[in-house]
Amino acid sequence: MGPLYKFGWFDFAYSLQLAGLIGVLFGFLLERAGFGNARKLVAIFYLKDFAVLKVMFTAIVVCMLGLLFFSVFGWMDLSKIYLLPTYIWPQIVGGFVLGMGFVIGGYCPTTSVVSAVSGKLDGLIFVVGMILGSIVFAEFFPLIEQFYSSGSMGAVRLSDVLKINSGLIALLVCLMAVGAYWLVEKVENKLGDPETLPVGSRKAKAWAAAILVALGLVLAVVNPDRIAAKKTSAAVKEKPKIEAVRKAPPKPAEPASSGAVIIEDEGC
């Protein structure tokens, strides 16, 4: 069934409208979380408020569990989702420099946009800086081209590199998230400002942690990789039968008159 676009559920033009809608939700939630404010964001680097870590890890864990469970249920074909290829050296250096830019400027790319629209001049200046940085990158590209494509490992997952199945990785990520939440709350309670920190009930937190670990355990036992492999081999075997019954899915419509073509599926 999914990913919907790859299976021709809607055309290119509609996919752009959906991207806009998802952007609206993303921006709304970032602002709601207080991430339009640089002081709230960088507080994590002074061990005072770990909202950034909590929101990031929760988003990652929810999305990861969703993808893996959907794939186990047969609702989502993970092999058809664009996976960012690994270029280990530019990613290490880029990550490090982005982290420096985060503390110096007070924002990361999307949060600066949210900050700028809510009237923060520093956010707007950060956006201007990002555009300049992007131009610098483009202008000096011939010099860094070699480094840009160094350490290429292809589109590999943690499971490929660590040689353990995705279900077990999911369990480890869940355990890491729960451990991180527990640890950072200890630190927050010591160093943070008790007036601005959220309280939350202990019971709800314990339940959430238990559910997270339980879902991870289920995946570790079920092993989504094996199920996906089984489905692929079954599909190969049954292919002639299926093709006789089912019509080919309609192709995503060509962009109308604009002449825009999707060249690459690359992320932000």
Place this chain on the structure above:
Amino acid sequence: MAWLVFLTLGAGLGGLFSAFISNRVKGEVIRGPNIGVSARLWFALFGGILSGFAARLARGCTSGQALTGASELAFGSWVFMFCIFAGAYATAYFLRKEWL
């Protein structure tokens, strides 16, 4: 990558809506108590330049790499995410005048 343009425009719109309904739309400069406005803005510009360059170099930012890639369990995205934190924590001490 045309969808990125719409996603970013949408994010601006959604952020504005949220800020508007909770009365947070206000012209101001977010800074620590020990730094002046113009110094803070220079820092913002410099940080922005670094971030823009780094996001291009790493093929993504905290959203495209760290959130999306990490939830897909992409190897490079996890390395990238930990490097963001490493870079930020390594720099934070030297910038405490800007924020604390």
